[in-house]
Amino acid sequence: xxxxxxxxxxxxxxxxxxxxxxxxxxxxxxxxxxxxxxxxxxxxxxxxxxxxxxxxxxxxxxxxxxxxxxxxxxxxxxxxxxxxxxxxxxxxxxxxxxxxxxxxxxxxxxxxxxxxxxxxxxxxxxxxxxxxxxxxxxxxxxxxxxxxxxxxxxxxxxxxxxxxxxxxxxxxxxxxxxxxxxxxxxxxxxxxxxxxxxxxxxxxxxxxxxxxxxxxxxxxxxxxxxxxxxxxxxxxxxxxxxxxxxxxxxxxxxxxxxxxxxxxxxxxxxxxxxxxxxxxxxxxxxxxxxxxxxxxxxxxxxxxxxxxxxxxxxxxxxxxxxxxxxxxxxxxxxxxxxxxxxxxxxxxxxxxxxxxxxxxxxxxxxxxxxxxxxxxxxxxxxxxxxxxxxxxxxxxxxxxxxxxxxxxxxxxxxxxxx
Numbered sequence: 001x002x003x004x005x006x007x008x009x010x011x012x013x014x015x016x017x018x019x020x021x022x023x024x025x026x027x028x029x030x031x032x033x034x035x036x037x038x039x040x041x042x043x044x045x046x047x048x049x050x051x052x053x054x055x056x057x058x059x060x061x062x063x064x065x066x067x068x069x070x071x072x073x074x075x076x077x078x079x080x081x082x083x084x085x086x087x088x089x090x091x092x093x094x095x096x097x098x099x100x101x102x103x104x105x106x107x108x109x110x111x112x113x114x115x116x117x118x119x120x121x122x123x124x125x126x127x128x129x130x131x132x133x134x135x136x137x138x139x140x141x142x143x144x145x146x147x148x149x150x151x152x153x154x155x156x157x158x159x160x161x162x163x164x165x166x167x168x169x170x171x172x173x174x175x176x177x178x179x180x181x182x183x184x185x186x187x188x189x190x191x192x193x194x195x196x197x198x199x200x201x202x203x204x205x206x207x208x209x210x211x212x213x214x215x216x217x218x219x220x221x222x223x224x225x226x227x228x229x230x231x232x233x234x235x236x237x238x239x240x241x242x243x244x245x246x247x248x249x250x251x252x253x254x255x256x257x258x259x260x261x262x263x264x265x266x267x268x269x270x271x272x273x274x275x276x277x278x279x280x281x282x283x284x285x286x287x288x289x290x291x292x293x294x295x296x297x298x299x300x301x302x303x304x305x306x307x308x309x310x311x312x313x314x315x316x317x318x319x320x321x322x323x324x325x326x327x328x329x330x331x332x333x334x335x336x337x338x339x340x341x342x343x344x345x346x347x348x349x350x351x352x353x354x355x356x357x358x359x360x361x362x363x364x365x366x367x368x369x370x371x372x373x374x375x376x377x378x379x380x381x382x383x384x385x386x387x388x389x390x391x392x393x394x395x396x397x398x399x400x401x402x403x404x405x406x407x408x409x410x411x412x413x414x415x416x417x418x
Contacts, residue, residue: 029085047321094121114214132159162262258277285315293316298331336359
């Protein structure tokens with residue numbers, strides 16, 4: 001159940017509270033997209049175009065959200081996406097978020113650029129732990145990081161492939177926030193306007209370990225990194241190829257997930273390289289602007305790989321109804337990023353748990369209205385959208401209502417008087 005002490009009844013309420021509690025530079029890094037934010041807006045509008053198909057007079061009194069994912073039982077069909085600045089939303093925010101995920105019985109993904117070491121997460125928040133990897137230019141250092149994650153006990157490796165260069169997020173330059181953290185006139189004023197954050201987050205880092213840094217970077221890389229706008233200080237590798245993915249498959253003995261797939265062709269290549277799963281994602285609209293919404297391309301990608309690999313999805317998810325739509329269109333589970341970051345900013349572990357609880361209640365309510373007793377019953381018969389009619393690009397084959405609409409349209413062409 002959501003925490004009644006937190007005056008937030010949906011994710012947007014948590015977002016507004018987070019906006020008040022953290023400096024503008026940090027909030028905008030989390031909240032905004034890239035360039036003109038076309039993809040960011042389209043991610044939401046794409047969900048809004050899809051409608052539910054309710055089913056009535058079905059006994060749903062014993063409905064459950066539990067699913068089996070990669071051989072493990074999880075309590076609801078969501079996982080926490082990798083979000084590298086959780087540690088700036090709250091002191092050791094990654095740890096707070098990981099603990100909330102473990103308590104909820106869902107996976108937590110630790111980002112390469114997190115500010116809490118993976119060993120700390122594994123020791124203090126044992127649960128379903130995944131590790132997200134950005135490949136560095138020195139591949140040997142990345143391979144050593146992968147081995148470190150294996151030894152620490154992480155059970156899935158999430159390789160992000162849509163971030164070979166940083167997204168063009170001009171507001172980060174205007175706001176003056178950098179990682180590793182450094183002082184400028186602009187961000188000092190921003191911090192002073194948020195004294196609660198200054199003392200409870202930045203002050204605690206200063207009192208304990210010093211300014212927050214990328215704690216999963218090896219020492220030789222930490223010492224070479226100079227302060228840069230948040231997101232641009234992380235090392236990236238623009239020479240990645242499918243052979244790099246094959247090499248990771250050879251080195252990683254557990255579940256291998258490829259995040260950032262947006263076409264059936266790339267999904268099939270990932271399958272050929274030995275990936276167990278893909279995440280259909282446009283990075284939440286934070287990298288390449290004007291991309292299609294992942295929810296729009298999800299059905300064709302799911303059809304291309306069918307049951308040969310597990311399809312996950314993220315980007316633009318703000319409601320339990322969004323999760324249900326994605327499940328109906330072919331996703332096995334959905335990753336959420338910003339919503340739980342908002343919760344973490346509001347009240348650490350309790351705030352993150354509150355965000356997860358909101359999703360739990362909303363998913364449960366949607367399943368009841370749609371006459372679904374289990375996640376397995378969520379299929380394409382349960383949703384409809386004009387841009388996903390059968391027989392057209394991005395079709396949803398087999399939807400009875402779509403077939404009827406298509407039939408009527410055909411008749412209208414043949415008989416103009418209709």
